[in-house]
Amino acid sequence: MEASALFRRHGYQATSTRQIAAAVGIRQPSLFHHFANKQAILEALFSLSLDNAVVVAERTANASGSAAARLHDYLVWDLETLLSLPLSLSELYSSDILRAPELAHWAAKLESLYLALEKLVRQGIEAGEFVATDPVLIRILIANVTIAHIQYADERPDRDPKKLARDGARFVLAGLSNMESAHLDELISGTRSR
Amino acid sequence: MEASALFRRHGYQATSTRQIAAAVGIRQPSLFHHFANKQAILEALFSLSLDNAVVVAERTANASGSAAARLHDYLVWDLETLLSLPLSLSELYSSDILRAPELAHWAAKLESLYLALEKLVRQGIEAGEFVATDPVLIRILIANVTIAHIQYADERPDRDPKKLARDGARFVLAGLSNMESAHLDELISGTRSR
DNA sequence: GTCTATATTTGGATAGAC
DNA sequence: GTCTATCCAAATATAGAC
Secondary structure, X not given: OHHHHHHHHHOOOOOOHHHXXXXXXXXXXXXXXXXOOHHHXXXXXXXXXXXXXXXXXHHHHHOOOOHHHHHHHHXXXXXXXXXXXXXXXXXXXXXXXXXXXXXXXXXXXXXXXXXXXXXXXHHHHHOOXXXXXXXXXXXXXXXXXXXXXXXXXXXXXXXXXXXXXXXXXXXXHHHHEOOOHHHHHHHHHOOOOO | OHHHHHHHHHOOOOOOHHHHHHHOOOOHHHHHHOOOOHHHHHHHHHHHHHHHHHHHXXXXXXXXXXXXXXXXXXXXXXXXXXXXXXXXXXXXXXXXXXXXXXXXXXXXXXXXXXXXXXXXXXXXXXXOOEOOOOHHHHHHHHHHHHHHHHHHHHHOOOOOHHHHHHHHHHHHHHHHEOOOHHHHHHHHHOOOOO
């Protein structure tokens, strides 16, 4: 948790192991009793934030039914999960740390998540539910709107994560959607299973 | 330009002056003939990307007429400008470099831009044009949607900046807007002066 | 305007005591 | 599991020649 907060504020590379150690009240070398090296701390954060998301995104992309409804459900779940985690992850995903060869495993995992989202978006475009925009741009937009909500939750920890998650999902769907807002409301308001 | 590309990929702190020098084909100490120190390079980038934007945002917030139309015009101008700049600025604004006390001047400038945008959003909410969401969240969303488009343009340099700018502005307006999409289209399609 | 050489600081990681 | 002491590499910046 402390490392993620420091990574978010200063970036991974610019955060020293001395800072992380100080944040948890121990000396710098003591960190290496718990983590093999600095990178292992980073990988633990990727694991916590990514392992489940990939599974859920792929299941969502391979399910049937309205793509808009499925994307909405995924976004609500993802935002709710991320906003409830006691971690500050925005920097990890907006920087290019994942281009480092040592982190190829996590880059591949994130790529799987992206592919699942692009597949889902493509289904929505083909069904006429979404405006015909490059799915790559939409995927980047989704990632950044997610980051925006994490940043907002960092600034305003008093906000309700569930409401924020619903509002965030609605913002994305409204921007992508071809339909009138009345129809969109109807689609979104229904309680669906997960 | 080279420094901005390196900052985007690795972050400001993690980019060494050696890397910047190598990118422009000189040795590391030669850099200091052109810039007093590493920070001066960063400040030049903030100046290029921020000086005009603050002026335009404040003028827009203090103008009259539909807030939705004014926000749309501002977004198109801002995106078009940023996407046409031969710079990669996303990292500068998504990281927390600006919290450093030495950069307080630029943090204040960005804060002015944010305040102008929040003012404009507040006008739109009061006029019933926008959904009633915290203007702070909307401001963060706008910043991140902007970053998303810069990231996309980095990945796909062949895309038309003007079309991207229009699409980006439309995405934001659709997400904020209370009105039906037909009405929104009408609002957006009009050619307005700047 | 660029170079080589170098001063100085800071960072990640290890050794070994308690 | 934490500590002190320390090694070694890398980074910013300066000095001074060409």
